[in-house]
Amino acid sequence: MMIDDEVEEIHIPHIRDEDDQDGDSDRELQVAFASGLLKPGLFRPITAPPPAINNEVGLLEKLEEISQSDLEWVERLDVTIKRNKSEVTEDDQTDVHNDFQREVSFYGQAQNSVISAMLRLHSSGINTKRPDDYFAEMAKKDDHMKKVGVKLLALKKRRETSEKNQNNFKLRKYGKQVQRAVTLERQQKKREVLSSIKKFKKGKITNTDFLDDSSKENRPQGKKLSQLQKLQKHKVNHKRNFRDKKYGFGGKKKGQKRNTNTSSNDVSGFKRKVHGNKKNVRPGKSKRTKLKSKR
Amino acid sequence: MARKRKAGERNEQKSKLQKLNSEVKPEEQEPAVTNELTDMEPLTKGRWKNKQKVLVFTSRGITFKGRHLIKDLRNLMPHTKTDVKMDRKSDLLMVNEICELKNCNKCVYLVGKKGRDVYMWVSNVPHGPSALFHVEYLNMMEELKFTGNCLKASRPILSFDSKFDETPHMKLLKELFIQVFGTPNYHPKSQPFIDHVFTFSVMDGKIWFRNYQIVEETGGELVEIGPRFTMTLSRILSGSFGGPVLYCNPDYQSPNLMRHLHKKKNSMKYVEHKAAKVDKRMRRSDKTFATDETDQVFDTNLTAGS
Numbered sequence: 127m128m129i130d131d132e133v134e135e136i137h138i139p140h141i142r143d144e145d146d147q148d149g150d151s152d153r154e155l156q157v158a159f160a161s162g163l164l165k166p167g168l169f170r171p172i173t174a175p176p177p178a179i180n181n182e183v184g185l186l187e188k189l190e191e192i193s194q195s196d197l198e199w200v201e202r203l204d205v206t207i208k209r210n211k212s213e214v215t216e217d218d219q220t221d222v223h224n225d226f227q228r229e230v231s232f233y234g235q236a237q238n239s240v241i242s243a244m245l246r247l248h249s250s251g252i253n254t255k256r257p258d259d260y261f262a263e264m265a266k267k268d269d270h271m272k273k274v275g276v277k278l279l280a281l282k283k284r285r286e287t288s289e290k291n292q293n294n295f296k297l298r299k300y301g302k303q304v305q306r307a308v309t310l311e312r313q314q315k316k317r318e319v320l321s322s323i324k325k326f327k328k329g330k331i332t333n334t335d336f337l338d339d340s341s342k343e344n345r346p347q348g349k350k351l352s353q354l355q356k357l358q359k360h361k362v363n364h365k366r367n368f369r370d371k372k373y374g375f376g377g378k379k380k381g382q383k384r385n386t387n388t389s390s391n392d393v394s395g396f397k398r399k400v401h402g403n404k405k406n407v408r409p410g411k412s413k414r415t416k417l418k419s420k421r
Numbered sequence: 422m423a424r425k426r427k428a429g430e431r432n433e434q435k436s437k438l439q440k441l442n443s444e445v446k447p448e449e450q451e452p453a454v455t456n457e458l459t460d461m462e463p464l465t466k467g468r469w470k471n472k473q474k475v476l477v478f479t480s481r482g483i484t485f486k487g488r489h490l491i492k493d494l495r496n497l498m499p500h501t502k503t504d505v506k507m508d509r510k511s512d513l514l515m516v517n518e519i520c521e522l523k524n525c526n527k528c529v530y531l532v533g534k535k536g537r538d539v540y541m542w543v544s545n546v547p548h549g550p551s552a553l554f555h556v557e558y559l560n561m562m563e564e565l566k567f568t569g570n571c572l573k574a575s576r577p578i579l580s581f582d583s584k585f586d587e588t589p590h591m592k593l594l595k596e597l598f599i600q601v602f603g604t605p606n607y608h609p610k611s612q613p614f615i616d617h618v619f620t621f622s623v624m625d626g627k628i629w630f631r632n633y634q635i636v637e638e639t640g641g642e643l644v645e646i647g648p649r650f651t652m653t654l655s656r657i658l659s660g661s662f663g664g665p666v667l668y669c670n671p672d673y674q675s676p677n678l679m680r681h682l683h684k685k686k687n688s689m690k691y692v693e694h695k696a697a698k699v700d701k702r703m704r705r706s707d708k709t710f711a712t713d714e715t716d717q718v719f720d721t722n723l724t725a726g727s
Contacts, residue, residue, distance in 0.1 A: 178671035179656075185589035185667050188550045188659060189596055194471065201471040201606045203576060203615070204599045208583040209622055222625040236620040236633045237641040239580035244638045247615070254615040254638065256572065262612055263573040265496055265646065266562065277565045 200252065205239035463609065471605035476525035476546075478504045483533030486559040490539075491531060493562040493648045497617075497632070498602065499574035499610035501529075509533075513542075513662040520546045527601045528661070531556070538676045541652060542662065543597055549660040550667060552594060554628070554652035555676060562632075562647035569634030569644035571617040576604040577632070578615060584623040590657055590668040591623070617646060626672050627651040 158164045194202065209231055220227045247254055256262075264271075322336040409417075477494050479487060483506070495501050502523050507515065509532065520528050528551075530542040539559070544551035560567075579602060585595040602619055604611050620631040629651050633643035655675075657668040674682075 175671075177669070179666050179669040180590070181665075181667045182589045184659060184665075185593050185657070188667065189589070189593045191548070192545055192550070192593075192596055192600070194600070197471055202579070202599050202603055204579040204581060204595075204603065206581040206583060206586055206595070220624070228624065228629075231624075232620055232622050232629060232631050233633070233643060235582060235622055236580050236618050236631065236643055239620070240578060240618050240633075240635055240638070240643065241641040243578045243580075243615075243618075244635075244641075253613075256575075256612075256614045256616065260614075264570050265573050266570045270563065271570055274565055274568050278568060 199246070200250070203243065205243045207235055207239045207242065209235040210238070465607040465609050468607040469605065469609065470607075473500055473527055473600055473603070473605050474523075474525040475501045475527040475529060475601055476504060476520050476523050477501045477529045478519075479506050479531040480509045480533055481506045482509055482536060483531055484537060484539060486561070487531045487533055487539040487556070489561045489563065490556070490559055490648055490650065494529065496562070496573065497571075497577070498604060500604050500608050516542075516544075516662050517546060529601060530662075540655075543601055544661045545597060545600065546661050549664055550593060550597065550657055551661050551663075552597065552657045553655040555655060555673070556650050556652055557627075558649065558651045560647060560649035564647060567645050567647035569617075569636075569646035571634050571646055572612050572614060574604070574610050575612045575614045575616050576606070577602070578618040578635075579603050580618050580620045582622040585621065590654075593657065593667075594628075594654070595621075618643070626670075627653050 155164065220231045222228055244254065266274075319336060322331060325331045326334065326336075475498065477491055477498070479491055483491075491503070495503060502525055504519055504523060507519070507530075516528060516530055520526070526546050528542065528544045528546050530544070532540040532542065534540065539556040541554045541556045542551055543554070579599055581595055581598075585591045598621060607613075616635050618633050618635060620629075620633065622629045622631070629649075631649055632646045634646050636642040636644055653673060654668075654670045655673050656666050656670065658664050659667050
């Protein structure tokens, strides 16, 4: 049975180890030849998937064989719990490739099983908690836990600094916005006043109320301005204010300490107690000579 | 002479007995202080019922991650023993003999292949069953991202997904895991506290292992301790490291096949790109505008010019 052009497809049983898939295995061919599957000609093996085996009866028998039905639950401590559909995603599917969703679902399962197992243990009067004065070897050594602590601290610090920077950035943005609003408003006011002055000059308006209004309105108004004012108020330099009051602020400095007509006539600083009658009044020269001659 | 000697011997014997008696008597009167510790019975005696001993070891040629996994498992499970690495070429049934020598009735045997793949055998030793897994996504307890900690020899709670109760093969695996990973109550090396939980979940056709510390019992606040790994079931055998196959996972892909498919997928990228280029060139027409030739029939200028 020779086939020249056509290639016959034939199934060669899959017996080799799954790991050496490269190259032909002589043994495989030998087995196939011995079983009468191979005949002279060109062949292409169909690599069929290994048959799915699911011997349910055998599995259950084995389970029966190894089960520890004579042992109490405390000896085994197993909990079977339905894993909650993730709370993060509202649909039933947790994405396996989304690390966060996956870990949250595992965590939930562990949490539920811990709660139920602890209830069961405590109700049967078994203490599970380690007393504070019980010291024993831990799974992770102290120096390892120190490393973990250092890493956690560094993480915390990094998070804090980034948060602070973000906050500062927001504040700066807000300040700039307020400033822009203030300048815009000022320009607007100025324009209005100027236009009304023009109108007044031309005689379109007779009253000059706009000047007072503008002086009133020039004060910062509105929510944003009041906040700015608050900021400005907050930074009052009391020392400066006091010194300004004491020594004066601005203006001409020359000749300020000279006497004038009003200042020389001002006797408000005179106090009788201080400047008035003096106790030991020395008599005048003539009186003193007369007294001497009388002696 | 002879009489005398005998008499003398008698006397000597008497005196020896007297001496012995006199030596023994004071000891009997005083309680022996040195015996106090040996007299005390171990706390676990008579209470340790679930006698599981697990042999945890690897083959030669395991990756560093597999080696660390063994280290972590040994660290967390006080009921384990270990042995030297086994030669990969020797028969798998040798493992049974090693277990017998080591007096173990369960076995976790990690096999390293090609210097990168890690397989795990979990077996109930003399009579089976045994299961072969492909282990992936290994994360060690030593990694600093796991911030939890627990006692070295405390007993874990074993938490299973409800999918472990759905099919016979999963039920069998659950039973096997309970017996292998659970530390027996009153095991001499164990401690009587429960401060961590082993979690086995099924997702995406794999079994995911997690280990959490129990920070608060009532609220169930947990912190992960590690290690982490996934196990993809390949097959379940009825014997220990042998015997007929009870279950063969139809969705299992060997790591070789996975790598092959991945490579193939990537290789097609270049070919497809080239094909697309050729295709585009073929589709491009030579004409810039769709013109009708009959439009120029009555054009007098053209004829005059030519």
